[in-house]
Amino acid sequence: MAxxxxxxxxxxxxxxxxxxAAIAMGLxxxxxxxAVIDFDVGLRNLDLIMGCxxxxxxxxVNVINEEATLNQALIRDKNCNLLYxxxxxxxxxxxxxxxxxxxxxxxELKKDFKYIVCDSPAGIEKGAHLAMxxxxxxxxxxxxxVSSVRDSDRILGLLSSKSRRAEQNEEPINEFLLLTRxxxxxxxxxxxxxxxxxxxxxxxxxxxxxxxSKSVLNASNSGTPVILDEKSxxxxxxxxVVARYLGEERPHRFxxxxxxxxxxxxxxx
Amino acid sequence: MSQDSKKTAKLANTLxxxxxTFSVPVLLVATDDLSLFExxxxxxxxxxxxxxxxxxxxxxxQEINIQNHKVDLNALVAVIRKAGLLIVGIRAGNxxxxxxxxEIGIPVYPAQDRESVVEVKKPIRVQVVKAQVPTSTxxxxxxxxxxxxxxxxxxxxxxxxxxxxLIVMAQVSAGAEIIAEGNIHVYSSxxxxxxxxxxxxxxxxxxxxxxxxxxxxxxGNYKVSEDLSVSVRxxxxxxxxxxxxxxxxxxx
Numbered sequence: 001m002a003x004x005x006x007x008x009x010x011x012x013x014x015x016x017x018x019x020x021a022a023i024a025m026g027l028x029x030x031x032x033x034x035a036v037i038d039f040d041v042g043l044r045n046l047d048l049i050m051g052c053x054x055x056x057x058x059x060x061v062n063v064i065n066e067e068a069t070l071n072q073a074l075i076r077d078k079n080c081n082l083l084y085x086x087x088x089x090x091x092x093x094x095x096x097x098x099x100x101x102x103x104x105x106x107x108e109l110k111k112d113f114k115y116i117v118c119d120s121p122a123g124i125e126k127g128a129h130l131a132m133x134x135x136x137x138x139x140x141x142x143x144x145x146v147s148s149v150r151d152s153d154r155i156l157g158l159l160s161s162k163s164r165r166a167e168q169n170e171e172p173i174n175e176f177l178l179l180t181r182x183x184x185x186x187x188x189x190x191x192x193x194x195x196x197x198x199x200x201x202x203x204x205x206x207x208x209x210x211x212x213s214k215s216v217l218n219a220s221n222s223g224t225p226v227i228l229d230e231k232s233x234x235x236x237x238x239x240x241v242v243a244r245y246l247g248e249e250r251p252h253r254f255x256x257x258x259x260x261x262x263x264x265x266x267x268x269x
Numbered sequence: 270m271s272q273d274s275k276k277t278a279k280l281a282n283t284l285x286x287x288x289x290t291f292s293v294p295v296l297l298v299a300t301d302d303l304s305l306f307e308x309x310x311x312x313x314x315x316x317x318x319x320x321x322x323x324x325x326x327x328x329x330x331q332e333i334n335i336q337n338h339k340v341d342l343n344a345l346v347a348v349i350r351k352a353g354l355l356i357v358g359i360r361a362g363n364x365x366x367x368x369x370x371x372e373i374g375i376p377v378y379p380a381q382d383r384e385s386v387v388e389v390k391k392p393i394r395v396q397v398v399k400a401q402v403p404t405s406t407x408x409x410x411x412x413x414x415x416x417x418x419x420x421x422x423x424x425x426x427x428x429x430x431x432x433x434x435l436i437v438m439a440q441v442s443a444g445a446e447i448i449a450e451g452n453i454h455v456y457s458s459x460x461x462x463x464x465x466x467x468x469x470x471x472x473x474x475x476x477x478x479x480x481x482x483x484x485x486x487x488x489g490n491y492k493v494s495e496d497l498s499v500s501v502r503x504x505x506x507x508x509x510x511x512x513x514x515x516x517x518x519x520x521x
Contacts, residue, residue, distance in 0.1 A: 150425055153442045157424025201460075203422060203440060 002110035005117045006135035008159075010151030012122030014143045015180040018216055019238070020119035021049045021225040023139065026242030028083035029227075032114040035074065037105075038088035039131035040121035041096055047087045050077060051223025061089035064101035070108050079228060084113075094127035102130045124158060133164050137174045137245075139207065143181050144193040149201050152177075156202065176207035178241065183212040184257035195255050208241035210234055211254040292469055293357060297329045298345065301338035307348045314352055326354045331361035331380060342369040414451070423447060423461065435465075443483060452476070462486075466510075475508040476520065490515055 007020040017040075024036035038046035041061060047053040052075045058068035063086070070086075077083035086105075089096065109116050120131035132138065138159050142152040159173050160166055166173075179198060186192040195209060210216075215232030219225060227242070229235040233254060240250045300306050314321045326349065333340055342359075349356055359370045361380035370377050414433030423429060423437060425444030435449035438456050445461035447453060452474050453465045459477040466473030466488040473487050480502055483494050487510045497517070505520045 150442075150444060153425040154444065156422075157427040157442075157445070160421065160424070161427065200458075201442065 002113055003115055003136045004106060004110075004134050005115060005137045005139060006120055006132045007117060007139045007141060008120040008128060008132055008155050009141040009148070010122065010124060010128075010155040011143075011148045014141050014148055015210070015216070016122070016141050017045050017049050017119055018220065018226060019139060019141050019178060019180065019210075020046060020117050022227040022235075022238040023242055023245070024083060024115070024117040025077070025080060025225040026227045026238060027115045027117075027246075028077070028080045030242065030246065031082065033082045033112065034115040034117065035084045035086060035109050035113045036117040036119060037086040038119050039097070039127050040119065041088045041127060042090065042093045043121065044088040044090040046119050047075075047085065048223060049220050050085050050225065052077065052085055052087070053223070056087045059087045059089040060105070061092050061096045063105055064096070064098065070105065079224065094121070094125065097126060097130050099130060099133065103134060106134050124154065128155075129158070129162065132159055132173075133162070135159070135163060135173050136165075137176065139176050139178050140202075140204065141178045141180055142198060142202070144179060144183075144187065144195075144198055146193065149193065149198055153202060156204070175204055176245070177202060177204040178207050178210065180210040181212045182209045182254065184255065188257060195252075206252070207244050208237055209252055209254045210237045210241075291325075293325050293327050295327045295329050295360070296349070296354075297332055298340070299332035299336070301333070301340045303340070303344055303348055306345075307352070310348070310352050314354075322353060324354055325357045327358045327360055327378065328356055329360045330363075330366055334361065334363055334366075342366050343373065346373065346375070416451075417449070422457075425461070443481075449473070464491075465508075471510050473510075476506075478505050479503055480506045480517070485515065485517075487515060492517075 005023070007016050007023070009016050017038075020036055024034050028034040036046065036050070037060060038044055039060075040046070047056055055075050058073035060073070062068040063070055063073045074084040074086055077085060106116060118131045118135065121127040132155075140152050140155060142148050156175060159175060163173055165171065177198070179195060182195075183192055187194045195206065199206065211233045213232060213234035215229050215234050216226050219229055226232060226234050227238040230239070237254050240253065243250055298306065328345070328349065342362075346356060356375055358376040358378050359366065360378040362370060362377060367377045416434040416436060417429070417431035418436045418438065419429060420438045422439040423441045423445040425442045428446045429435065429437075429448065431449040431451070433449070434451035434454070435447055436454045436456070437447060440457040441447055441455055441459050441461045441463070443460040446464070447455075447461065448464045448467055450466065450468045450470065450473075453463050453476070455463070455477040458479040458481055460481045460483065462484040463475050463477070463482055464484075464486040465475045469488050471488045475485055475487065480497065482497070485492055485508055487508065490510055490513065492515050501517045506517050507520050508515055508517050510516070
């Protein structure tokens with residue numbers, strides 16, 4: 001059975017697109033045929049992060065309007081042949097999306113793909129609503145900072161009341177927390193909320209903590225999902241996230257600051 | 270469809286009679302000294318001028334009639350109207366008072382109890398709209414209002430309304446709102462707004478395991494987060510109303 005994953009947050013700039021690109025790549029690299037859809041119509045970014053911006057011909061809105069077939073619009077990733085990107089339209093706005101159209105595209109993708117990752121736009125309006133509406137699993141991306149945590153809380157409320165699963169009284173969406181741009185040093189100094197602080201407010205299954213890292217910016221600029229940078233801490237953290245999502249148990253590596261981390265490593269657990 | 274029936278259908282939609290129950294304050298008068306009465310009335314109103322401003326009011330004449338005071342209803346009505354209250358009915362009046370009231374367009378309600386000393390030979394009823402006027406500030410609680418139980422977290426932006434008691438078995442996030450006509454229980458952290466007794470039940474209480482609320486309110490008496498002292502925060506407390514002010518106490 002295909003699974004639809006929404007990557008959402010409410011707040012902008014917390015790392016939704018970076019996360020969408022990384023986990024879609026991670027799933028594909030593990031042998032699962034994966035599609036990633038950019039729902040941010042009008043503010044198209046995913047193609048840049050995935051490095052396929054020069055190959056966009058048709059987009060999501062064209063497919064919804066039946067101006068192009070799905071196969072014409074899907075772009076195969078240059079690094080992994082099991083990963084496909086459905087870019088957003090840059091010249092339209094969110095009103096171009098319709099619930100019926102999005103549902104139709106997802107149903108068609110489900111026939112062929114194992115995972116469909118929906119990169120949600122910020123906000124709680126139409127684009128974000130449609131990105132989450134058909135989801136089976138939700139990755140809620142949060143920065144360790146109060147306004148981001150509150151926005152995530154709001155999104156969680158919408159997931160449990162305004163999604164298709166909620167409306168049709170089906171089993172609720174699986175919700176996972178992804179804490180991004182985390183800096184253990186700054187948590188220690190009291191400048192940032194800790195994992196426990198965030199968990200206290202959201203009480204959600206923690207899928208992973210992605211450390212604040214230069215490698216994320218480098219990856220974005222070069223158009224390769226950060227998960228392919230296997231040497232970087234952020235890349236490894238995303239690798240763990242994908243493994244945990246697929247059912248593996250892995251210890252959280254990036255919650256302690258580096259000193260603590262090395263002490264754990266060399267001190268024998 | 271003929272022209273006529275169309276017309277009838279249109280006409281039928283222009284009005285509709287409905288029954289509604291309202292909560293209206295009742296003023297019990299127990300004196301024939303109108304100047305003393307006026308003084309005390311103004312005093313009371315000045316304690317909460319916004320609350321009483323243009324407030325509807327039912328005038329209860331039971332005490333006056335028990336004590337056999339002779340009061341000119343028109344004069345009494347004038348004093349009350351002068352104070353800014355709008356009389357929407359009299360209750361437990363005698364025949365003369367009822368007649369006077371109807372003459373100046375004030376509806377007449379029968380006495381509340383059956384054993385009223387006032388002799389009502391032929392109760393005069395206004396039959397157009399049935400209005401029930403409760404005697405006290407505590408409204409009649411319906412016999413079987415089910416308790417609402419919620420087991421999942423209530424997230425920011427969500428709003429829950431319970432017609433009876435509300436029990437929440439998970440956290441209530443900041444920015445969420447839980448509202449109940451009865452009591453509220455939260456067996457986790459209460460970070461949002463909690464409003465109990467919203468239909469005026471001053472006996473309603475709020476119980477929570479961990480008080481971090483943005484706002485708490487019972488029957489319209491509220492406190493915001495800033496007003497909560499450190500001594501009651503982050504612990505199990507109950508909140509109730511005593512003499513018009515909110516009391517927050519540890520759950521023993």
